[in-house]
Amino acid sequence: MFTGVGFILGPDGLGVLRINITGGGLRLLAELTLAMVLFTDAANADFGVVRRNLGLPERLLLIGLSLTIILGFLVAAIVFPTLDILEMALLAALLAPTDAALGKRHSPKKRAVS
Numbered sequence: 001m002f003t004g005v006g007f008i009l010g011p012d013g014l015g016v017l018r019i020n021i022t023g024g025g026l027r028l029l030a031e032l033t034l035a036m037v038l039f040t041d042a043a044n045a046d047f048g049v050v051r052r053n054l055g056l057p058e059r060l061l062l063i064g065l066s067l068t069i070i071l072g073f074l075v076a077a078i079v080f081p082t083l084d085i086l087e088m089a090l091l092a093a094l095l096a097p098t099d100a101a102l103g104k105r106h107s108p109k110k111r112a113v114s
Contacts, residue, residue, distance in 0.1 A: 068096045
């Protein structure tokens, strides 16, 4: 939705928004955005859920992420057979989801007793 609104209001649409960001400015904006997102995720963490699922992050990183990268490498080898092995490996690693929120479990909400 935001991308669509940005396109409509941007220079290729109505021309209302004209933002000139240099490479350094764009990098700073991206770093600040990432810091805010990660801080918000950490601030909203339910430590009770974290304690109950201590092994989950290890399994996600060691087993799940490794298998995802290997599977991505195999798919890249089938879909893009002309790429070098290093390019296939980089493609697989770059496209593997590494966001911790994907493995986030929510504790069940308690129902009010009436």
